[in-house]
Amino acid sequence: MNTRPPQAPEFSLIDLIARHAGQRADVVLGIGDDAALLDASAFNGQQIVICTDTLVEGTHFLPGTAPQSLGHKSLAVNLSDLAAMGAEPRVATLSLTLPTAGSAWLEQFMTGWQTLARSYDLQLLGGDTTRGPLSITVTTIGRVPPGEALMRESAQPGDLILVTGSLGDAAMGLIQRRAAAVSDDRLTEQLDQPQPRVHFACQARASIHACIDVSDGLLADLTHILDASGCGATVEVENLPISKALGAVAGQRLARDLALTGGDDYELCLSCAPDQLVRLQDIASSLSLPLTCIGKIESLSGLRLTDAQGQPYHPGRMSYQHF
Ligand code: ADP
Ligand code: MG
Numbered sequence: 001m002n003t004r005p006p007q008a009p010e011f012s013l014i015d016l017i018a019r020h021a022g023q024r025a026d027v028v029l030g031i032g033d034d035a036a037l038l039d040a041s042a043f044n045g046q047q048i049v050i051c052t053d054t055l056v057e058g059t060h061f062l063p064g065t066a067p068q069s070l071g072h073k074s075l076a077v078n079l080s081d082l083a084a085m086g087a088e089p090r091v092a093t094l095s096l097t098l099p100t101a102g103s104a105w106l107e108q109f110m111t112g113w114q115t116l117a118r119s120y121d122l123q124l125l126g127g128d129t130t131r132g133p134l135s136i137t138v139t140t141i142g143r144v145p146p147g148e149a150l151m152r153e154s155a156q157p158g159d160l161i162l163v164t165g166s167l168g169d170a171a172m173g174l175i176q177r178r179a180a181a182v183s184d185d186r187l188t189e190q191l192d193q194p195q196p197r198v199h200f201a202c203q204a205r206a207s208i209h210a211c212i213d214v215s216d217g218l219l220a221d222l223t224h225i226l227d228a229s230g231c232g233a234t235v236e237v238e239n240l241p242i243s244k245a246l247g248a249v250a251g252q253r254l255a256r257d258l259a260l261t262g263g264d265d266y267e268l269c270l271s272c273a274p275d276q277l278v279r280l281q282d283i284a285s286s287l288s289l290p291l292t293c294i295g296k297i298e299s300l301s302g303l304r305l306t307d308a309q310g311q312p313y314h315p316g317r318m319s320y321q322h323f
Pocket of ligand 2: 128
């Protein structure tokens with residue numbers, strides 16, 4: 001008599017995930033046992049950097065978002081945190097809460113995940129799979145040479161403030177999608193497929209003082225650097241990096257406000273000594289990544305926004321708040 005119990009749907013989903021994930025040589029035990037086992041060589045004697053993020057349907061992404069985008073984005077937002085620390089990604093875990101055991105959905109999710117994971121040689125080690133309202137929790141673990149991690153507290157008066165890429169595109173993409181309006185692919189791509197700035201951060205970290213990734217809007221995230229570093233700043237709004245795509249659909253005021261307060265950019269905001277600017281620009285241009293100086297760190301506390309005439313600028317909306 002065959003006493004083997006029928007396989008629960010959860011396990012065929014885990015098999016599907018394991019097939020996509022593969023197994024890198026330094027993984028002693030990957031998906032399938034009670035826990036994963038990793039050779040310390042994965043970290044090469046460096047410091048270990050760990051971060052985690054949860055995406056909840058209806059809060060962090062619209063219901064009906066393409067699963068391939070979710071696979072990409074749930075990993076990308078984590079890698080953006082590692083980038084903000086100057087860390088190189090190594091391994092990840094993935095905890096999925098799914099309303100149904102849909103393998104077609106999961107195939108596409110894993111395709112989006114693995115396409116990004118492979119580009120960083122990032123290994124999925126394990127996770128958890130449960131039933132419930134759609135929610136995705138990802139933990140990524142990376143490495144950084146001792147003493148080289150980028151922290152929020154290291155900005156100094158006189159530093160320049162730089163941002164990678166452009167700001168406000170994802171927020172405009174979300175407005176277009178919510179309105180079911182004709183959307184510009186360049187904007188919705190920023191929303192669905194943000195590119196974490198890992199390569200830039202790893203190459204540039206020696207020239208950077210403080211760093212944060214812009215996830216809740218530039219004003220909110222730059223304020224975290226200022227609070228942690230005990231300084232203030234002036235940002236010149238005419239220097240904000242507004243993409244052609246955003247400029248084409250939004251007036252100047254909306255574009256600036258989205259750049260200042262829209263969420264989901266996943267660009268880096270950093271401070272550096274002025275004599276490091278040329279080196280940082282060289283690294284950015286070798287990666288075809290725009291890098292823009294938007295202002296200066298000052299000893300006077302508070303964040304001041306000025307327009308082209310040097311007059312105070314007041315944004316029309318506030319940054320994303322979680323509660
Ligand atoms: P346990 O009951 O011991 O928690 P699970 O059935 O949850 O075991 O998981 C079995 C194996 O599958 C473990 O190695 C776990 O890490 C892996 N796993 C479960 N869900 C996922 C997932 N969403 N992504 C990657 N690995 C997963
Ligand atoms: Mg489990």
